[in-house]
Amino acid sequence: xxxxxxxxxxxxxVREFVSTVLEENGYTPIQATNGEEAMDIIERSRPxxxxxxxxxxxxxxxxxxxxxxxxxxxxxxxxxxxxxxxxRTALRAQAAQTESGxxxxxxxxxxxxxxxxxxRLAAAVKKILG
Numbered sequence: 001x002x003x004x005x006x007x008x009x010x011x012x013x014v015r016e017f018v019s020t021v022l023e024e025n026g027y028t029p030i031q032a033t034n035g036e037e038a039m040d041i042i043e044r045s046r047p048x049x050x051x052x053x054x055x056x057x058x059x060x061x062x063x064x065x066x067x068x069x070x071x072x073x074x075x076x077x078x079x080x081x082x083x084x085x086x087x088r089t090a091l092r093a094q095a096a097q098t099e100s101g102x103x104x105x106x107x108x109x110x111x112x113x114x115x116x117x118x119x120r121l122a123a124a125v126k127k128i129l130g
Contacts, residue, residue, distance in 0.1 A: 002027040003129055004045065008038040008052035008061070009082070014114070018051055018082070021118045025125065035059025039067060042074060049129060051121075054083040054090055062093050069105040078109040078128045082121070087111040 005027050007018040019029035030047065032038035036058045042050065050068065054061035061083065068074045081090060094105060110124045 003048040004028045004030060005049045005051060005125065006030050006032060006038060006041055006045070006047040008032045008035070008050065008056070008064070010034055010053065010056045014053070014082075017118075018121065021121050022125070024118070025122045027125065027129075035061060035064035038064055042068065042077070046074075047077065049078050049080065049125065051080045051082050051125075054081060054085045062090065062097070065108065066094070066097065066103070066105050070103045080110040080112060080124055080128070081108045082112045082114065082116070084114040086113060 005022050007015050007029055009015050009018070010033055015031045019031060022029040030041060030045065032041050034056045038052065039059070052061050052064065061081070065079060065081070068077060068079065083090065090111070091107065109128050112121065112124060
């Protein structure tokens with residue numbers, strides 16, 4: 001069994017794409033459809049890596065990312081943001097939350113703008129997990 005990677009996206013085809021790429025590269029994918037479901041899985045399973053979208057129902061990816069990165073027990077889990085939102089826009093949203101009294105969070109370990117090739121996704125995962 002390979003390292004466990006959580007894919008968080010509200011779009012079925014995106015989760016399936018990510019899971020297929022992960023399986024083909026020897027990883028064990030698990031999936032969540034929104035931020036609330038993802039946090040449940042993260043707290044229970046402590047995946048080796050999280051690949052997540054930013055725009056999702058119930059709990060946004062920006063909020064989920066902040067929760068993970070400000071939690072003492074979870075902050076060391078690496079995160080790849082995989083989103084249709086431009087990196088600059090997402091990082092500005094994080095900075096705005098920090099300026100309005102939120103705790104500062106580090107940039108994600110990688111930021112991939114959709115769409116991405118299977119090779120590029122696999123390379124980003126391998127770079128982070130070794």
